[in-house]
Amino acid sequence: MRVKLDDRDIQMLSILQKEGRITKTELARRVNLSPTPCWERLQHLEKVGLIEGYGARIAWSALGSQTLVFMEAELNSHLASDFARFEKAVQAQDEVLECWALGGGIDYLLKVVAPSIDDYQRFVDRMLNADVGLRRYYTYIVTKRVKDADAVPETLLQSLKS
Amino acid sequence: MRVKLDDRDIQMLSILQKEGRITKTELARRVNLSPTPCWERLQHLEKVGLIEGYGARIAWSALGSQTLVFMEAELNSHLASDFARFEKAVQAQDEVLECWALGGGIDYLLKVVAPSIDDYQRFVDRMLNADVGLRRYYTYIVTKRVKDADAVPETLLQSLKS
DNA sequence: GATGAAACTGCTCCAAG
């Protein structure tokens, strides 16, 4: 997926990240373009898959007091089939927001959300009993959300200008 | 922010998370409602702040080979002023996508993105030299993205039905 | 790239049931 973009494309992406429901005529105005070429650029950005879709941002604060937990996971063995089984199980769990494989001593790092610690523990027990290859885990409870970017940073978007 | 929602509101949120640019008449059709009450519900969801906004989802894969890193950070001291200084510094860094304060032995967990490992190291050096209270850090490089949810899971949305 | 226009679709509000 190698695409060449100019400053205006990047500006459009930056605006659309934050204001996904902006009208196309207003977007054109903001990037100093008339609606027609702006519309063509947008079509292109969507067609090549740079824009995967649009979505509403739901306020986490409105969901009440949820517990957010990072979980380090270590597997029983490092066979390719064991990795695959664990990853498949994790992807099927609603509570798991993210799962990353890491280099070094930790096999996986998971971001898990649950209504309470008890619910989190039930999730862990379910995983342990599911014969999914989970040998050991470490729990780190989030006590404060310091930063949680909801958009690709400007500096990274600039790297598309090649 | 205590709001009482019914199944239709939740269904609307679920749809809007994935299809933020859906037309309001189509949304009404999908939840078996006529446009007018659907429009009023949507107004309400936005007004109470449950929907913070809308945004385009940009494909990470299109940004080329970026390096994603989790960084554990330990501070020199645990004075409230030191926490505040570090958190402010972190929020100002474009590379830091997320920063969480954790209970237990780890002060902070950061998710950092950079074009390369070298760029990441430059970021760390900058933080260390910025006299921001960072005493020790551990680096965990992401080798695989197993799961990265882009929406609040259904089960959590259900908890709004109180 | 810009512009203007035409045909269409969707939006927002209003009235009435």
Add this chain to the structure above:
DNA sequence: CTTGGAGCAGTTTCATC
């Protein structure tokens, strides 16, 4: 909650420069 409709705004395509 429903339907229907009016007036307006935004979308998409087209032809022209």
